[in-house]
Structures are given as C-alpha cells and as structure tokens.
Amino acid sequence: MGSQHEPVLVVPGSVAVLWEALHCPADVGRSSGPAGGALRGAHMGAFALRAERSLLDVTVVAGGREFGAHRAVLAAASGYFRAMFGGALREARAERVRLHGVEPECLSRLLDFAYTGRVGGLGPDIAERLLRAADLLQFPAVKEACGAWLARQLEPANALDMQDFAEAFACPALAAAAHRFILRHVSELGAQLERLPLPRLLSYLRDDGLCVPKEEAAFQLALRWVHADPAARAPLLPQLLAHVRLPFVRRFYLLAHVEGEPLVARCPPCLRLLQEARDFQAARLDRHDRGPCARMRPRPSTGLPRTGQEQHVVESSLCVSFLAFVLGH
Structure with a gap:
C-alpha cells in the first residue's frame, strides 16, 4: 500500500494557452530550453492573474461554491470546457456556469491543475472522486494521474472493485494493472471470486498469467x-x-x-x-x-x-x- 497522501506531478497535457502556438512536446514543462521557460512563464502568469482575480471572465459554480476563472485557460485544459465555451451554447457567453454532479473539492483541484499543471496530495479519500470528475469534465491528464496513483494502491481486498471501477470509467491502464494483480494474487481473493460475472471469471481462467501452483x-x-x-x-x-x-x-x-x-x-x-x-x-x-x-x-x-x-x-x-x-x- 502506498503512502496516504502522495504529491503527484502531472505532465501538463493541455494546460498552457500558448501550447499550440509554441508547438511544444508533451514534456516541455520540464525542459530547460526556451520553450520550457515560456511554458512555465505562461503557467505562472495565468496563476498570478487568477490569484489576483484579474481579467476573470467566468465564474464556475459547483455545490454552492464559486470559482473565478478564465475561459481560455479552462478551454486549454479541458475538452468539456472547450466545447462549452467554443460552441453556440448559452454558456459560451454566460458569466456564471453551474456544474452538476461535480464536488467542489474536485472542481477546485481541477482548476488548480488548469493553472499549474500539477495535481497534489492525492490520497484514498480523493483519488477516485477526482478521477470521476476528471472523466466528466474531460481532464485526461488528471484522469491518467489518478489512475496511476490508484494502481499503486492495489491489494487483494480492492483489486476486483478497482477493475470494475476502471472499466466503468474507461481507464485501460488501471484496468490492465488490476487484471494483472488479480492474476498474480488469485489465491488470496477467496470468496470474492464467487461474485464475479461469467465473462470476468473466464478472462482470468483463459489467461496464461493466472498464477496457480x-x-x-x-x-x-x-x-x-x-x-x-x-x-x-x-x-x-x-x-x-x-x-x-x-x-x-x-x-x-x-x-x-x-x-x-x-x-x-x-x-x-x-x-x-x-x-x-x-x-x-x-x-x-x-x-x-x-x-x-x-x-x-x-x-x-x-x-x-x-x-x-x-x-x-x-x-x-x-x-x-x-x-x-x-x-x-
């Protein structure tokens, strides 16, 4: 089992507004060249504008909490917001956008990611919820980071449920990690296996990797x-x-x-x-x-x-x- 809270650095997949103009590779945020410096500067500048509540042009509301933001930053980080603000929907021009089915804490972390390219302090109390929110609002880099963190927490008590969760939210890497873990630890799962649907049990039995003595x-x-x-x-x-x-x-x-x-x-x-x-x-x-x-x-x-x-x-x-x-x- 991993530590309860681990800082997770997410490679900024679509955070910087200037990315497409710069034609930067996915790991440019960690590079030491001019493009990497420009990207870090864009992050810092956007973060400062938000902290100062300067040039904010939209308020996102979830669970009664309000978050000021910039449409361009949200659209760069999220396919959901890109479609919302770039289309003909009334939200494209609305000053306030209300989100349903998203917890305020998760939205806060997603907005922080949009401005910093980082997801920090993942733990068992937040990782699954944040992955759900990232899936809904189309933050693929956050979803991938949460999936990677959850894969490191696999144990016999949660592996079957984790594979269900991963398949429900289209996380192939997490689903594959859970599947491999189950194959290696099948003897430790005991009665849990009796509740499996037939296709899942067949997927284990047919696999060469099923670890049986x-x-x-x-x-x-x-x-x-x-x-x-x-x-x-x-x-x-x-x-x-x-x-x-x-x-x-x-x-x-x-x-x-x-x-x-x-x-x-x-x-x-x-x-x-x-x-x-x-x-x-x-x-x-x-x-x-x-x-x-x-x-x-x-x-x-x-x-x-x-x-x-x-x-x-x-x-x-x-x-x-x-x-x-x-x-x-």
Missing part, C-alpha cells in the same frame, strides 16, 4: 464459482472447463476429483473435455492435434514443461517403482 487450483476456482449458485451456474460449467487445462491436472486428481465430481459426470461436454485430457496424458493425443489451443499448454506458474507429457512419464515411473517395491517384499 498446479492446474488443479484453476479447476477448484471454476468449481467453487459454480457451487456458489449451482442452479444458475451448473449449465455454464462446460464454458469454464474449456479454459481449465485439464491435460495438465495430475492423473490421480483427474480421476478422484474431476471425474468424481457429480456436475462433471452429468455433463456430456465436460466428459468430452475429460476424455481429451485422458487421451493427452496417455499419449494418444498430441497437443498439436488441437491446433493453437491454450488447453494444450501448461501455465508458466505451474513450472511444467510445455509438452506436458513428461510430467506423466515421471508419475508412471514412480508408480512402477512403487509396485516393484511392493512385489519385491
């Missing part, structure tokens, strides 16, 4: 999800098992726990997958016979060789050695 754990994950609501989910078991790599489940487990599972025994599509695994383990089926099929390659986390069948040769050798020992005594 043995493929049996992937089967158990699928089965626990079905058992959480058997009436509704039992018909979905074939879809789940299609992404469990049964050929790499140990033989004794395949017999005792997969074949012995009543839901599998009553399901012809599941039985076909079970037979495929048996054929593979008995060397009656080569993994290339199924084309580019993920079921026919082990997950990296299991440490098995990619052909898979060496595992079962070792198991067979152990069985023969054990029988020889018993018969010899």
